[in-house]
Amino acid sequence: MQSKDFLAARYTQIREQSVALCAPLTAEDQCVQPMPDASPTKWHLAHTTWFFERLVLEQYAPGYRPYDSRFNFLFNSYYESLGARQPRPQRGLLTRPSLGEVHDYRRHVDSAVQHLLQRIDDERLATLCNVLELGLQHEQQHQELMLTDILYTFFSNPLLPAYREHVVLNAPSETAERDIQWIEIPGGVVEVGKEPRAMDFAFDNEKPRHGVLLSPCAIADRLVTCGEFANFIEDGGYRRPELWLYDGWAAVQAGGWQHPLYWLPAGAPRLAIARPVSQETGTHDWYTFGLDGLQPLREDAPVSQLSYFEAAAYATWAGVRLPTEFEWEAAHDLPGMRQLAQHVWQWTRSSYDPYPGFQPLTGAASEYNGKFMVGQLVLRGGSVATPAGHARATYRNFFAPAARWQFSGIRLAQDI
Amino acid sequence: MQSKDFLAARYTQIREQSVALCAPLTAEDQCVQPMPDASPTKWHLAHTTWFFERLVLEQYAPGYRPYDSRFNFLFNSYYESLGARQPRPQRGLLTRPSLGEVHDYRRHVDSAVQHLLQRIDDERLATLCNVLELGLQHEQQHQELMLTDILYTFFSNPLLPAYREHVVLNAPSETAERDIQWIEIPGGVVEVGKEPRAMDFAFDNEKPRHGVLLSPCAIADRLVTCGEFANFIEDGGYRRPELWLYDGWAAVQAGGWQHPLYWLPAGAPRLAIARPVSQETGTHDWYTFGLDGLQPLREDAPVSQLSYFEAAAYATWAGVRLPTEFEWEAAHDLPGMRQLAQHVWQWTRSSYDPYPGFQPLTGAASEYNGKFMVGQLVLRGGSVATPAGHARATYRNFFAPAARWQFSGIRLAQDI
C-alpha cells in the first residue's frame, strides 16, 4: 500500500494537472458544449470533484456536508444510484456556477480530502486508498476528455483557434518510417488482463486475468500514418461501399464523410473563413486541425481522430484487418513494437464485452464500466492526450464505432 | 431632420444602453445559446455592431475597411445578400472572439460612426440619418431580445439564477383591478399604419397608411392577469382540446404543456433542485420565473411569456376572442385604455401579412421585415423589456404562434 504522503502528493499533482490544462482557456471556452458527447471543461472540473465528494468524502469523512447540495444534480454524470442529474446534452447551459465558483468547489473538496487522508484510521486506510486511487484514475480519464472536448469546441468555431501554439504534451516526435514491419504472434493460449498479484491499479473491466486461445497472426510494428491514409482517400476510400461495414457506410452517407473529421482539403470554404488573408492556404493538399490549430498535414504523423468505421474501412482497403484486443495485448511486449501508447489509441475489432467472471465494483462504482458493455469497441494503447502513467498494457478504452473526436487511430494486423 | 449633435448623442445613448444591460452578466452568461431562437448576449452585441458596419460604414465611409473580415461570417444574422453566415443554432459555440474583443469591436465601430457623422457632407446626411436611425431601432429591438434570451438562458439553468434582484426597467407597477372594462370601437373605415407626413421613424412593414373597414367590437381596457390565467389552468385549460387551435393542441401534447413556460407549480422537482433548503417552497400554488428570479405568483400582474396558442385558448375559454391588429390600433387612443405598451406585447389574431401596396426597403435592408411575412402573428403594444421610446401605436411586432419566451400576453376583444 502506498504511504499517506505519497498518495497526498499524488492527489495534489493530479488535481493540479487538471487546472494546468485549462491555462490556455477563457471562461467562455470552458463553458460551452458543442455536442452531447463533448462536455464543457468547467463541467469536467466540477464533475471530477463531485466524484471525490460523493464516493470518498461522503463515505469516509464523518459528518461531511456537501459543499452545495445543488451540485449533486448538476455534476452527476450517469450514476443512477446517486440521484437525478442535468441531462447530458444540456451541460453547456450551466453558466452558473461560474468558473471561479467551480474552482472554489475544487479547493474545498481538495482540502477536505487531504484532511481526511491525514486523519483516517489505519483500519480504513486501505479501502480509502482504493477509492481515492479510483478517483484519481477517473480524473486522469477526464483530463484526456478535456483535451478531446475542447478540441471539438474549437473545431466548431469558424475561427479555428488553437489550444496552444506549440503543444508539448507527452508525445515524443517520432517519425514513422515508410514500411510497416509485421511482427508475428505465434498463437496458443495467452494470459490477458490484470495480474491479480500486481499492486498497481486496474479497472474492474480488466479483470479477471484469464486465458484466451489465439490463432497465429502478425501485427504492425507502427501506426498508420496520415500520408498512408491520404492514399486511401485518393483511392476513393470514402466513396466505395465495399470497403465499409454496413453501419459505417450508413454513417458515411448520413454524415457526408469525405475525410477524417479534422482534415480540411485545400479550397475548403472553412479555410477561407478562418484564414481570409493567409498566403499559405491552398499550397498543401490537406490541412489538419489539432491542439496547435490548423496545420499542413504531416505525412509521417499517425492518423488520428478516426472512427472505428474509418479504421476498419482502411484495413479492408489495405487487404488486412484490425487486431483483436487480445492480439494487441499479447503483442505489447514483443520486440520491435513501436508507438504503443504515446500517439493515438488504437481501435481493435473486439467488442467491449465482459471478461469471463467479470465482477463490477460495488456501490456507485459498479456503474463505472460494466453498464457500457454493449455496442462499443475496445481501443488499446494510449494517446498524446493521455496523462503520463495512466495507461497500461491491459487497459481497455472503449467508444462507440462512430466516435470521431478522440485521439484514435489504426494499427493493422493480419492472419498468417 | 435631426441635428448631427442630437443624432450623435442618441447614438451614444442607445449603444451604451446595450452595454449597460449586460452589467449583471458574466462572460459565460453572455456566451451560451439555450435554443436556436435565443441568441447569446455577446452575439447580440456583435451583430448590432456588424449591422452598422455593413449598412452604414461600408456604404457611407469611403475607404472603411472591415474591423475583422471574419466577423462578417460570424455576425450576419439572416441577410442572404451579405454573404454566408454561422448557422443560427450554432451561435453559442463562438467562445472566440472573446467578450472583450467584441467590446473592442463595438468601440471601433462606434468611433468610426461618430467620425463619419461629423464629416458627412450635407447632401448625403439625410440618407445617412435614415440608415443610422434604422441601425438604432435595430439595436433597440435586440436590447429587448437580449433580455428575453438571457431569461431563457437562466431558466435553462437548474439553479434558476436571477438577472437582477430588483428589476427596475420602464414598467410602472400598476395593479390590475378585478373587472375588465369593455371599450367600444364603433366600426367603419379607419386609417391604420404610419402617417406619411410624420417625421418620426417607422419600419417598412407599418406602411403605407391605408383604410380598413372594421365591424363594431369591444376591446378590454386592461391585460389578462396571472390570477385570471391561473383560473384557466385550474379549470382544465391545458387539458381541454376544444379550447385550442389544432396546431396549438398539437403543441400542448408534443411539449407536455401544463402551464406557461416560466410558471412552476408548488412541488415541482425544479423547485426542490433550485432551492433545496428554502422554507418558502410550497407555500404558494405557483411560482414564476422572471428577470428578478423565482418569485411567488403575483396575481395582479399581467400574464406573460405566453404563446399565441395559449392566448387564443384563454380567449376561447373566456368566451371572447383576441383583437385584430387593426382593432388594437383603432383602440389605441380611446379613453380608458390602459396597459398599452409598458407590460407585455399583446397577441392579435392577425397574421403578419403585408399592407396593401407594401414596399420593402432597398438593398440589404429589404430583408429586414418582408421576408418573414408568412406563418407569424402580429403583436401590438410593447413590454417591460422594450426600450423607452421604441414602440408606437402602429408598431407591428411578430412571432411564430408557438413562441413562448417573449414578454407576450393577452388583451381580449369581442364582437358586439
Next chain:
Amino acid sequence: MQSKDFLAARYTQIREQSVALCAPLTAEDQCVQPMPDASPTKWHLAHTTWFFERLVLEQYAPGYRPYDSRFNFLFNSYYESLGARQPRPQRGLLTRPSLGEVHDYRRHVDSAVQHLLQRIDDERLATLCNVLELGLQHEQQHQELMLTDILYTFFSNPLLPAYREHVVLNAPSETAERDIQWIEIPGGVVEVGKEPRAMDFAFDNEKPRHGVLLSPCAIADRLVTCGEFANFIEDGGYRRPELWLYDGWAAVQAGGWQHPLYWLPAGAPRLAIARPVSQETGTHDWYTFGLDGLQPLREDAPVSQLSYFEAAAYATWAGVRLPTEFEWEAAHDLPGMRQLAQHVWQWTRSSYDPYPGFQPLTGAASEYNGKFMVGQLVLRGGSVATPAGHARATYRNFFAPAARWQFSGIRLAQDI
C-alpha cells in the same frame, strides 16, 4: 329546401362518385400512406362514411347502433369531441378492415341514411338536410384528396404508375395564350363572403358576408403556365434566396428543392429506373408526373402542385405579387377572367384568418374549419380534381405554405 327525392338522388350520386374514383386502383393501392398528409384511399372511403354515421345517423336515427364500434377509433380524423383515434401518420397500417369490409360499411350506412331520409318527420327535415349536405360537401372534399393522395402514392413508387392512361375529369383543355391580360379592380369597399339569403351551401368559414376596403389593383386573366415556370427555373429561381420568403428558402435548402415536386428533368435517375428502355427519355427538357403518369411537359398547361413558397417566389421574380383572397373574390365575375376554377387552386397572399364575426358550427362540426385558422394560406378557385359543382366564388380552401401535393398554382396580381 331541397326535396327529399332530390337529396336522396344527390346523396347516391356523390357517394357513388367516390367509389367510381377507385376503379383504376387495386386494394394495395388503396391501403398505403406515403406521408402523414396523404391518407390511404380506403381510409378516405371509410372516414367519409364514419362522418355520416356520427353526425347524421347517431344524431337523427333513433336507436341506430354503430356498424362496428371499433371503427370510431379507426376512422375519426381529428374530432376531439368524438373520441380517441388512430394517429394520423399510421392510417396506412390498417390492412384490416379489408377494402371489401369498408365497402360493406359504406353500403350499410348508405342504406341507413336513405332509410332515415325517407322517414324523418317534417319538423326535423330541415336540420337533417343541412347536416346531410355538410356530409356530402365533406365527401366531395375527400374526393379531391383521394386524387391528390393517390397521385402522391404513385409518385412515391419508382415505377411511376399512371392512375389512368387518359384522364378525363372536369377540366376543359384550354390553351393559355402567350400574354397575361391585366384586369383592373377599382378599389373601394366590396362585399365578400356568403350571401346570407342565398339558399346554396357554404361553409362556416365563408361567413358572415362583410365589407372589405380594397386598394386599386390588377389581376391576371389567366394562370401561370408550365412554360413560364420553366423560365423561372432556368433563371436560377430555385438558387436565388432573394426571391424567397425566409421560411421558403429554408424549405428549399432543407428539401433540396430544384423544381416543382412532380417535375423530373431529363437525365434524372428516376426516369431511368421507371423507363429503363424507353426511347423517349431525354428528348424533352422536363417530364411531369400526373394522373396520366409520366408525360413530357406541356408548356401551355397551368403549373400545378406548387407550394405557397414557390408561388410567392415566382411572383417576386416576375416583379408582381399574389392577389389577396378578397381581390380574387372581387375579380371573380369581371369580364375576361379565365381559368377560374377548373385547373388549379390559386394561392393567395391571405392568411387563413376568421372573418369578422365568424361563428363556427355547433357540436362536432365546430371542429370542421375554425381550429385550423393559424399558419395556413387561403387558396381560391378550384381544380381539375374538384368535383363539379363543389367550388364557388366565396370558397376558401387552405393549406400550409409548404404543401406541394395539391392541384395548386399561380394567378398573379399587382398594385396599380
Next chain:
Amino acid sequence: MQSKDFLAARYTQIREQSVALCAPLTAEDQCVQPMPDASPTKWHLAHTTWFFERLVLEQYAPGYRPYDSRFNFLFNSYYESLGARQPRPQRGLLTRPSLGEVHDYRRHVDSAVQHLLQRIDDERLATLCNVLELGLQHEQQHQELMLTDILYTFFSNPLLPAYREHVVLNAPSETAERDIQWIEIPGGVVEVGKEPRAMDFAFDNEKPRHGVLLSPCAIADRLVTCGEFANFIEDGGYRRPELWLYDGWAAVQAGGWQHPLYWLPAGAPRLAIARPVSQETGTHDWYTFGLDGLQPLREDAPVSQLSYFEAAAYATWAGVRLPTEFEWEAAHDLPGMRQLAQHVWQWTRSSYDPYPGFQPLTGAASEYNGKFMVGQLVLRGGSVATPAGHARATYRNFFAPAARWQFSGIRLAQDI
C-alpha cells in the same frame, strides 16, 4: 453433393413453403411496412426471387435476361455491388407491382432455375449447388422474417387481428417445469464453428472452426418463462435502472417500455379498442399478442419478443447472466438441455464479431454476413418461426440489442 433431383425437389418445397405462409393474408396485409425493419410480405416474396435471379440465373444461365429490369432497383435489399435500390424504409410504398405480378415473377424464376438445374454441365454443378443452397437458406431466413414482420404489422393495427386462429408451426407444446436445472460446462478448450469436413451447409460467419478457451460455468436447461418474466415486471424490473445496461435504460426511457412489446396489461386502452364488448377482458393480468392473436398470458410458455436489453436486465435481476455464444454451443449436446431450437432464439452476451480467420464469401455474397459485424449481438438456437431443418448448433443469428420483434428470449448462465 446432393443429386439434381433431390435439390430440385428441395427447391420446390422451400419455395412453395414461402407461398404457403401467405395463405392467411390478404394482398393488403402483404403490402405495408409498419417500421423500417419490418418489410412487407410481398417484398420478401420478391426479394428472395430476385436473389436467385441475380446470384444464380445471371451467373449460371447463359443469355438469361432479367424478368423486369426495374425489379433490380425495387428488390435489392442491401447489396451495394448489385446497384442502387429502394430505400429500406420505403418498401411499403410498392403497391405496384401487384401481389399477383410478384407471384408471376416467382413462377418465372422458379421455372428458369429448374431448367438451369437440369441442363447444367457437371463441371459447374457443384458451384451451382452451393449458390442454390445459399439461396434456399436465404429464403428460409426470410420465411422467419415474414412471420416476425407480419406479426408486427398486425400488432400495429388497433384491431389486433390474428395471423391464424390455431397456429401449428413446428413447436412442440412442451411445458416448462418450475425450477431451472443448471447444467455444468467444465471449461477448457472447446472447438466451435462449422466442422470443415461436414457436407451440410453453413454460412461463412460460422467458419472457420476454431478453439476457444472456456472458464467453467453452468447453463440453464430450459428457457425463462412468461410467468418468471412477469415476476421481474412486478418486482419493478422496468423501473430500476440498476438492472439495465446504460443503452438499455436509455431505450426504456425513450420508448416508455413497461413490459415486453407484445404484452398488454389488463386495462390497457388497446384492449378496449380491439375488443370493445369482450367479456373476457380484464380477468387476466396480462394478455400477449402472437400469431394466434390476443391471448391470456401462458405462464409456462417461454417469454418471447424480448430485446437484448430486456434479456440482460432479467439476468441481472435473477443474479446470474446470459451465456456467451461459445458456452451455448458447447452446451448444445449436453444431456438434459431442453428447448434448444423450437421456441425462441436465445440472446447471448457475445457481440457478433468475426471468427479468427473469417473469410467472407466472394462476389455479391460477400455482403451477406460480414458487413454486419459491429453493434449486434449473437442469438443461438432457433424459434417457432424457424423453418424445420434450417437452424443448427453452430448457427449464429444476430440482431441489434434494441430489437424487440423477433422470436427471441432468454436462457440463463452463471459462473461456477
